[in-house]
Amino acid sequence: MNQRIGLDKEKIEMKPLGDSALVIQLGTEINTAVHKKVRALTILSEKHSFTGFIECVPAFASVTVFYNPLIVKRTYDTENNSSPFxxxxxxxxxxxxxxxEExxxxxxxxxxPVCYGGEYGPDLPFVAEENNLSVEEVIEIHSSGEYLVYMIGFAPGxxxxxxxxxxxxxxxxxxxxxxxxVGSVGIAGNQTGVYPISTPGGWQLIGRTPAALFHPKHNPPSLLASGDVVKFVPITVEEYEHYQETTR
Amino acid sequence: MSIKVIRPGLLASIQDLGRYGYQKYGVIVSGAMDSFSLRMANLLVGNQEGEAAIEVTMMGTSLQFEEDSLIAITGGNLGPVIEGASVPLWRPVFIKKGSILQFTACQSGCRAYVAAAGGFEIPEVMNSKSTYLRGGIGGFDGRALQAGDVLPIQHKTREASRLFHYLKKELGERSFQSVDWYVPAGHLLNAGERIVRVIKGAEFERFSSSSKASFFDQSFQITHQSDRMGYRLSGPKLQLEQSFELLSEAVAEGTIQVPQAGNPIVLLADRQTTGGYPRIAQIASVDLPVVAQLKPGAKLRFTEISLEEAEQLYLKREEDIEAVKTGLSLKEWSL
Incomplete structure (x- = not known):
């Protein structure tokens, strides 16, 4: 894992997001190579954060840095000729x-853990039929995959x-x-996801997890972070109910 | 020390300057819609400027003071009265135990901030007391204030105590007593057709030339589908020159994004952390409080400024706030 992440400087664009944030564009598509750059830059920016740095938000192909313009200006503009951006x-x-070098x-x-099918995954038969597979095969395929968390957004966690x-x-x-x-595991197009909060939506629901993806009092509050790899592990209805009881 | 909610009115919630540091986990920032007024309200009663206050929306809220209290009301003029007498804005006010403060009518703006000397004793969630209403996070039990809620107040600073005792002596038979000076800031938030300063957004050039022109030439109206998350605007429909796929990335307070239907949305305090719609513009930070005070039906126009101008305005505003801080400490010293 000592691979170096090459960065082609020419392709990197930095642009303002208003007067208090800066976006670093690291690519134009969703792929693991771009993601690795996003992840490495996020880790580095947090490690070497400057005075006035508020936070950075990684996305599919960019990292956005939020800062306090006043603190940045007062701390670093010794010659009094540069703007915060x-x-x-x-x-x-x-x-x-x-x-x-990172x-x-x-x-x-x-x-x-995911309890597939039944009342927790009412659309599992549809997904199977749509792909000419048995319900068991869909579960097998879904739970044998490794899923990269590209980013966290849309809702907490x-x-x-x-x-x-x-x-x-x-x-x-x-x-x-x-x-x-809450906890529904679904498929929409060629995406799969887990809902941390209850919300309207058009995803095909294939199962549900008893694990909390988001908890405001935990630190960090989100079970997942950008860069993690997710594996879904099938559990039975009994295991689902037991899990809920023991974590409540 | 505490304040009891008699009636919550249209919407009242606990807000501070927002929940920063957790956006990478999808955590919505929230916080006061008009952060300038929140900061001023706190400074007027000797608090740290980022302390939590009550954000009152439009009208109908009434609050009872269970002890003698020192408060400040800032933001929009929502007609605050105690026993029929108007309570002045933008200054510290002593309130006698048992008094009921009512917000009677929207006279200008639509959000008022009530800060209490000492601040509210509300547990912090992810380093903030702000309420994220949709997610049930933070604030008072994660929700809007309701009748019967009791908001405990923390100990006030020595400066605030001095002011408290000075005003209490002047009170006489009245139920509240204010000072004869104030922070002249209300004019910043006056209503009417507002000119809102923006810098071009990342996708501005991707819009058709007629859309780019009408964005600045014509006015937009704030629709009723507007809340703390964002304002949906109606006006000229804005279209892209050519449609294209945009990857979701971070958005900010004041980002103006345009979904396919062509009606722009201004993202505000309770915005999502990321978005995938083209961004035509970004409101200058100094004008966010102005926008936050506009109510549904109000009109606004956008005018372009450069990033450098937006930054200068930002720095100037912070200097003005520092001058207010200095002024206030001198006032308190002279008591």
Whole structure:
């Protein structure tokens, strides 16, 4: 895992997101190579954060750095001739130089127990039929995959996962459900995901996890983070209920 | 020391300057919609500027003071009265035990902030007392205030105590007593058709030339589908020159994004952390409080400024706030 992450400087664009944030664009598509850069830069920016740094938000192909312009200006503008954006851009360029030397961190593997089918996964038969597979085969394929967490967004703790097998892709429901229960595991197109909160949605629900993906009082509050690898582990209804009782 | 909610009104919640540091976990920032007014309310009663206060929306809220209290009301003028007498804004006010403060009518703006000297004793969740209503996170039990809620108040600073005792002596038979000075800041938030300063967004150039022109030439109206998460605007429909796939990435307070239907949405305090719609513009930080005080039906226009200008305005505003801080400490010293 000592692979170096090469960064082609020409391709890197830094642009403002208003007067208090800066976006570093590391690519234009969703793939693991771009993701590795996003992850490495996120880790580095947090490790070498500057005075006035508030936080950074990794996404599919970019990292956004939020900062306090006043603190940045007062701390770093000794010559009184640079704007906060210029100062942050300069500091991020310095951080990016180290990116070439940064070791690739081993991803964290997070197992998520899922009770497939039945009342927890009412659309499992549909997904099977759609792909000319048996219900068991869909479970086998879904739970043998490794899913990369590209980013967390949309809702607290909601992971954007990559790596769903095309063999079990399925279209969204024609009419969305008014409410998808917390912990639902679903498929929409060639994406799979887990709902940390109850929300309306058109995903095909194939199962449910008793694990809490988001807990405001935990630190960190989200079970998953950008860069993690998720594995779904099938459990029975009894195990699901037992899990719920013991973690409540 | 505590404040009891008699009636919550349209919407009242506990907010501070927001929950930063957790956006990478998808945690919504929240916080005061008009952060300028929140900071001022706190400074006026000797608090740290980021202390939590009550954000009152539109009207109908009434609060009872269970002890003698020192408070400040800032933001929009929502017609605050005690026993029929108007309570002045933008200054510290002593309130006698048992008094009921009512917000009677939206006279200007739509959000008021009530800060109490000492701040509210509310547990922090992820380093913030702000309420994220949709997610049930933070604030008072993760929800909007309800009738019967009792909000405990922490000990006030020595400066605030001095002011408290000074005003208490002046009280006489009245139920509240204020000072004769105030922070002249209300004009920043006045209503009417507002000119809101923006810098071009990352996808501005991807919009059609007529959309780019009408974005600045024509006015937009804030629709009723507007809340703490964002304002949906109606006006000229904005279209892309050519549709394209955009990858989700971070958005910020004041990001103006345009979904396919062409009606822009201004993202505000309870926005999602990331978004995938084209961003036509970004509101300058100094104008966010102005926008936050506009209510549904209000009109606004956008005017372009450069990033450098937005930064200068930001720095100038912070200097103004520092001047207010200095001024306030001198006032308190002279008591």
């Amino acid at each position: 210029q100062l942050v851009r300069f500091m991020m360029e310095e951080i990016m130089k180290q990116l070439v 070791k690739e961190e081993k991803p964290r593997i997070v197992e998520i 909601f992971p954007y996962l990559g790596g769903l097998s095309e063999k079990i892709a399925a279209p969204r429901r024609s009419s969305p459900r008014v409410s998808i229960p």
